[in-house]
Amino acid sequence: MSTGKGNPILRASNITKTFGNNTILHGVSVELAKGEIKILIGSSGGGKSTLLQCINCLVVPDSGEIEVDGMVIDITKKKDLYRLRQQVGMIFQDFNLFDHLTAIDNITIALRKVKKISREQATQRARQELEQVGLGDKQHLYPAQLSGGQKQRVAIARALAMDPKILLLDEPTSALDPTLVGEVISVIKRLAAKGMTMIMATHQMSLISTLADEILFMENGRIVEQGTPSVLLAKGNKSRTRGFCDSLNDLVGEEG
């Protein structure tokens, strides 16, 4: 995996966001090279979700610049935002599958309406993606008939069908029953192995330690620490990240 080689595929610089009197992001900057995986950690309220949602402008930043694959996004232009979002896939904590559509139609509707692909081609593509996440046999089930892990896998398939250049994952396993976390993690790991560029907020130690090219520790709307896991998590390192991850490990220890 290349770190910092060539031009970054995503550059978000100096992103600020304030809701009322509450400043959530104080000029945060993130860069991603192609194939790179960065992981956001930190306690809730630190601004991880807001940062991710600012990157694809689901929350429009107050200021800052976003550039995807060399194209600067004009965040005041709706057209630019729609184009940005087509190139940046997003996975949510609570899946956000369309409740009135079957697994396969959740995928085809975006292909047909946004990418204007024919129904036939869209169906074929959707079927492929569902098989990739191991849900080839669940195509015609509705979200209400799927387990949490299955829903998240459909959501991943849906995002991937759009051929995104980058994937944003906002705590993809946090809403899942512990027994279902594994199936989602293995799908994400497979994506990483295929070289998907990702930025992910997660508290899942197995993802942090095995996937991260870089860890970004966020607190009060700032990135307060960043570095590779091998450095930040090294024994004897007094980093905040290490302390945070230790407490995550302790939790797992207690539960297990």
Next chain:
Amino acid sequence: MELSPFYQELFTSLNRGVVMSVALIVPSAIGGVIIGILAGVIRTFGGRFVRAVGDGYAAVFRGTPLVVQLFVIYFGLPNLGIYLSPYVAAVTGFMLCSGAYQSEYVRGALLSIKSGQYLGAQALGFTTFQTIFWIVVPQAVRRAIHGCGNEIIYLIKYSSLAFIVTCIELTGEGKTIATEYFRFTEVFMVIGVYYLLLVTIAMMILKRIEKTLYVPGFGRS
């Protein structure tokens, strides 16, 4: 068994009336639902101006008696040079009135759709219009369907007000016979049975629609 002249005449008239009633109800119900969805969407998502127009429409048509609305449409509009036949006037009035009520059911359903559904669509690159049209409205329709069905059943019964604008339907025909023979109780009881049948048929159709639209997670079929 031969029916008495009274009943022969009664049933001939009521059958003629029921045909007119159905001719009033069907387009009014369909039009009402369409207007209701449009007005509901506008009142929920529209910009400030169109929303004010939508709210104004709903306030006027829910706030005034249908009788008054029909009077204005049939007897008032000619002053503006708009002449409607009794049938068209009645259907117009029913549609507008029913649409105003329907818009409230639709609006409630639209507001009940979770924000995650919008986020999910927006994140995929849907435009605001596409999100509303393809994701939010289809879900809201399923949530609103019971309320909308209720309004249609109510419409079946207030369609009898068509006689106000001289459009003679089921109730109007019956009333003529009742006055002629002076047998109000029998006539109106038979009319009641006719409406009961109409409503029963409507309920069966609505059930069928509910079944067709059924999706797991949106109530039972």
